Amino acid sequence: xxxxDIIIASNNVGKIVEIKHILTPLSVNIWSMxxxxxxxxxxxxxxxxxxxxxxxAMTVCKAADExxxxxxxxxxxxxxxxxxxxxxARFAGQNAGDEDNRKKLLDIMKDIPWSQRKASFYCxxxxxSPDGHVITxxxxxxxxxxxEERGNDGFGYDPVFWIPEYNKTFAQLDASVKNRISHRxxxxxxxxxxxxxxx
Numbered sequence: 001x002x003x004x005d006i007i008i009a010s011n012n013v014g015k016i017v018e019i020k021h022i023l024t025p026l027s028v029n030i031w032s033m034x035x036x037x038x039x040x041x042x043x044x045x046x047x048x049x050x051x052x053x054x055x056x057a058m059t060v061c062k063a064a065d066e067x068x069x070x071x072x073x074x075x076x077x078x079x080x081x082x083x084x085x086x087x088x089a090r091f092a093g094q095n096a097g098d099e100d101n102r103k104k105l106l107d108i109m110k111d112i113p114w115s116q117r118k119a120s121f122y123c124x125x126x127x128x129s130p131d132g133h134v135i136t137x138x139x140x141x142x143x144x145x146x147x148e149e150r151g152n153d154g155f156g157y158d159p160v161f162w163i164p165e166y167n168k169t170f171a172q173l174d175a176s177v178k179n180r181i182s183h184r185x186x187x188x189x190x191x192x193x194x195x196x197x198x199x
C-alpha cells in the first residue's frame with residue numbers, strides 16, 4: 001500500500017512544524033489534523049510511550065482513512081526515577097501549560113547538584129495505515145536539566161534541557177541543529193528507513 005499522504009495526529013503547533021520539516025525529503029504530502037478538518041480527541045492513558053503513540057495514530061487514522069503518524073514523547077529525569085516520563089505534558093496538572101510544567105520541574109530539582117541532573121528526551125513514533133499496518137520507531141537524546149530557563153525558541157521542556165556538546169539548551173539551538181539531534185529527529189530518521197518500501 002503506497003503512501004501518498006500522511007496526517008500528523010497532533011494539535012501541538014511546534015511539534016507539527018518540526019515533523020513537517022524533518023519529513024520534507026520524503027515524496028509524500030504531510031498534513032496536520034486541522035488542515036484536513038479532523039478534530040478527534042485521544043486520551044493518552046497508555047502505560048508506555050509506544051502504547052500512547054499507536055493509540056493516537058490509530059484513532060485519527062480511523063477518522064481520516066489515511067496513513068497517520070503520531071508520536072508520544074517525554075522527559076525522563078534520572079534523579080526523579082524517570083519522571084515526568086509519559087506524564088510530561090501534564091506534569092503540573094491535567095490543564096497545565098509548558099511554563100507550568102517547567103516551573104514544577106525546576107522547583108522539585110532546585111537542590112539537586114549538577115552531576116545528578118542527567119535527563120533524556122525520549123520519543124516513540126507510530127505510523128498506521130488504513131488497513132491496520134503499524135510501523136514504530138524510537139529515538140533518544142541525552143542531556144541535563146538546567147537550574148533556570150535559557151533560550152526563547154522551541155517548546156515544552158526545551159528551555160531547561162541542556163546539551164553538553166553544544167553548551168546550549170534546545171531552546172537556544174538553531175532549528176536546523178535541533179532537527180538533526182533531537183529525540184524526535186532520531187525517531188523520524190529511523191522511521192524513514194522503515195517506510196522507504198511504501199513510498
